[in-house]
Amino acid sequence: MSHRYLTFIKAINLTFDHISLNVAMVLAYYFEGKENTFFIENINYLPIVLVFNFTWLLSANLTGLYEQVLNKDSIRTYRNVFKTYVIFICIICFIVIIVGPKTYFITRSYLLYSSVSFSVLLATWKLIFLAIRKSDRARLYDSRNVVIVGSGRIGVDLQHYFENNSGLGYNLVGFFDDNPDNITNKRMYLGSTKESISYVLNNRVDEIFCALPVSEKSKIEQLMSDADKNLIRFRFVPEYYDYGIKPVLIQSFGNIPVISVRPEPLENMLNRFIKRVFDILFALFVIVFFFSWLFPILAILIRLESKGPIFFTQERSGRDNDPFMCYKFRSMKVNDDSDKRQATRDDKRITKIGAFIRRTSIDELPQFFNVIIGNMSVVGPRPHMISHTEQYSELIDSFMIRQFLKPGITGWAQVKGLRGETKTTEAMLKRVEADVWYLENWSFLLDMKIIFLTVWNSAKGDENAF
Known part of the structure; x- marks a missing residue:
């Protein structure tokens, strides 16, 4: 648990940033002299509003603008805001160039007015936020005094966590344990487990963290009961994490708690539906606007340089380890080692046009048909050759976990x-x-972040792409 207000403060920052953006867009609309038509009634500007707002959200996610909003000093805050703003403007300009300024009636003056207005409003809002934060930082941090019952390894690990994450606002007062010898720092020893409730009531302690082993079942139940009677927040730290399990998702089967080994957001059907719809729309966009005209050019170049098919197909490991045929533009001379040996730097099998399309990742374009078919996603773990899946699954314990997902381009x-x-x-x-x-x-x-970084890396060149 972090301080109670953190999520709320993030939401406030996000909301006021978007308010600043939309106010700037309205101001730019009227600066352009379109006051004869009310902004909301002009349907030509609805796509612009949606694109601008979504782009700001994407830019903020790329820079982590809303992370650690209470910990970043003023200089880091403004530096992060400036970085986000620059990325936002660059993406907007790129979109305008791609779709054409006349498509949605975006003029140079509108871009200028809206960007300048937004920068002023955004900088002013951040100044106000920093002033409020400085004047009332103590309340925002919501510092809490806590005690730990049980000084075994779990209790000590929890102590180290509090010490290394002071921004969470937990102030550890000390330990309660029936065996004082377990506590190295005697100044942290506060008494036996039975004395913990009375100490908490008399010393303004907010929460009890119980780190007793499950073998102390009777003590845990008594502490829990006494804490409830005295309106004390009681938190129990289970021993499950000793087995490397991260208890991030706990489901109740009746009164039986079931802990998932790891979170899987894509097990949620709504998330999976959103990802699938985006995959189809994005794949269709790439196929229509890029693949359609690149294909005949690349087909001619590939066939002119070396004999063989235009497309390279290979069986790869898919979701749930089901094999599927993966499509690529052929970048190598036809050879007998393609199903066994990876491409290496200065690989003699790679053709000249193949080197270019591999370096720019253009050879992956046919995989958007795999996305349409449904055996790949736009984003996901890269599909490996069957032989590599078999090889590395024997060497790496967690290797097969990646097969829970559809492979990605x-x-x-x-x-x-x-x-x-x-x-x-x-x-x-x-x-x-x-x-x-x-x-x-x-x-x-x-x-969205991964797609943006993929395009960026392709444009600037990736030294590992060969």
Whole structure:
């Protein structure tokens, strides 16, 4: 648990940022001299409003603008705001160039007025927020005095967590334990477990964290009962984390608590539906506006340089480890090792046009048909050759976890630089860890961030793309 107001403060920041943006857009509308038509009644501007607001949300997610809003000093706050603002303007300008300024009646003057107005309003709002935060920081931090009952390894781990995360607002007063010898720092010893309730009532302590082992069942039940009677918040720290389980999702089957080994946001049907709809729409956009005209050009170049098919198809490991045929533009000369050996730097099998399309990731474009079919997603773990799946699943315990998801054209591992040839098991382990992190932390905005970084990396060039 973090301080109670953190989520609320994030929401306030997000809300007022969007209010500043939309006020700036209205001001720009009237600065342009369109006062004869009320802003809301002009349907031509509805897409502009939606695009601007969504782009700001995406930009803020890319920079982590709303993270640690209570901890960042003024300089870091404004630096982060400026970085977000620059990314926002760049994306808007890119969108205008792609779709054309006349499509939604966006003029240069409108862009200028809205961007300048937004920068002024945004800077003013952040100044007001920082002033409020400075004047009432103590209340915002919501500092709480807590005690820990039980000084075993769980209790000590909890103590270290509080010490290393002071921003959470927990002030550890001390320990209660029936064996004082368990506590190294004697100044932290406050008494036996039976004395904890009376101490809390008489010393302005807000919460009790119980770190007793389950073998002390009777003591735990008594403490819980006494805390409830005296209106004291009681929190029990289970021993399950000793087994490497992160209890982030607890379901109740009747009165039986069931703890999931890891969170899987895409097990939620609504999240899966959102991801699938986006996959189809995005894939259709790429196929219509990019693949349609690139295909004949690349087909001619590929066939002119070397004999063989235009497309390279290979069986890859899919979701639930079900194999599927993965499509790519052929970037190598036809060879017998394609199902066994990875591409390496300066690989003689790669053609000249193949080197270009691999470096820019254009060779992956046919996989958008895999997305339409449904055996791939736009974002997800990269699909491996069947032989590599069999090899690394024996060497890395967590390797098969990545197969819970549909493979993707791009993924978190790729934008973190973990792509290309994997020469060692350690290199593959880092890629797997990134894929598992994505599985546990999926969100729609995370997918948007990965897509943006993929395009950015392709434009500037990736040294691991060969």
